[in-house]
Amino acid sequence: MGYNNKTALIKWIAILTMTIDHIGYYLFPSLLFLRVVGRIAFPCFLYTTVKGVRETRDFRKYLLRLVLTGLISMPITAQTGNVFNILFTLALFALSIKDYRFILPAIFLVQFTEYGLYGFLMGWTIYVLSEKHVAAGIALFLLVNALQFPSLQALAAVAIIPMLLPFDFQIRPLPKWAGYAYYPIHQVILMLIARLM
Secondary structure, X not given: OOOOHHHHHHHHHHHHHHHHHHHHHHOOOOOHHHXXXXXXXXXXXXXXXXXXXXXOOOHHHHHHHHHHHHHHHHHHXXXXXXXXXXXXXXXXXXXXXXXXXXXXXXXXXXXXXXXXXXXXXXXXXXXXXXXXXXXHHHHHHHHHXXXXXXXXXXXXXXXXXXXXXXXXXXXXXXXXXXXXXXXXXXXXXXXXXXXXX
């Protein structure tokens, strides 16, 4: 699977903002701006999932990587109240856009995963935006996030900016294995640091 420069950049944005968010969550919970920055991460991961499903040469392996990373991460994310973490949400979303017959089962199952129905619907707005109709996707994306107000999660709408901007410069993509491994590993490190503080 080969990401283009724009998708590679958005994945880096996702990783960076997720890390900032988790630094805020684990180490500096009083610094609200860290969590605000972190709202950008999940929509960016949804965007890279859309592109991943489209570009992968083996969807079954792609889906398996998401699920296995989610399973490996469960003991970690369960400590924060997210037993069925973001990887399961991404897996269900990926399955639903790959095969529309799985939309209804996925809608039911995401009720038990991180970000729930909101995350699933936001994924579909990004799918519409990037693969079907830009204007409709923008309107739906902004609406889904506006409905989260006054929650901080409404600020996820800011993630639409990198999705819409054109990028024509070279950027080194994150190695596939590193992207998956980073999710549980960085949280373990932050948990250990938090215990030492």
